[in-house]
């Protein structure tokens with residue numbers, strides 16, 4: 001798949017799952033949000049951006065749980081995902097790709113925290129995006145990239161295998177790649193096991209039928 005085909009298949013995927021996205025990821029959010037809160041260590045005065053923010057569920061939680069004074073910038077190119085984000089509290093949705101967003105000189109040194117959960121693998125130009133993210137951080141600010149590296153269910157293992165053969169040209173920014181990019185500042189990498197996700201069998205089958213996860 002070339003980059004254009006990849007982009008349009010990503011758009012189609014999120015168009016089809018947008019309506020049920022929060023329901024599909026409810027258990028994932030329950031396990032992950034306490035971890036995000038701990039890592040982000042937010043202060044009410046922080047200016048926060050969520051890149052690849054989807055429906056804005058995470059951003060709304062960060063806003064409410066930390067009592068932020070300013071809305072969280074939610075950057076996502078999908079109109080359907082952003083439609084839900086517009087209905088939430090404490091968000092400032094920006095319908096752009098990460099590439100478009102970071103190329104705007106107006107956002108230089110604006111953010112105290114930037115989070116990107118399960119979206120960096122969609123970046124068309126990860127090198128430009130990561131450098132842009134560094135430019136958009138204020139002194140003392142930091143960026144957190146969150147990726148799921150393993151899901152216990154065997155279904156995901158075979159899906160990962162198939163995907164790595166059919167999407168060879170898609171760059172997954174790994175800690176090693178980030179190190180090689182010569183970004184300013186420190187980079188650290190941590191693997192965390194979140195609490196076990198429990199979903200009923202009927203819900204899991206519904207998730208699979210709806211192809212809730214793009215690799216399935």
Ligand SMILES: C[S@@+](CC[C@H](N)C(=O)[O-])C[C@H]1O[C@@H](n2cnc3c(N)ncnc32)[C@H](O)[C@@H]1O
Nearest residue numbers: 014052053054078081097098117118119122123
């Ligand atoms: C798996 S979802 C994650 C959504 C959200 N971070 C969450 O965890 O609920 C990935 C999101 O990345 C967005 N996305 C796709 N291509 C993107 C790009 N080039 N720049 C930024 N976001 C992108 C999709 O529209 C989708 O909403």
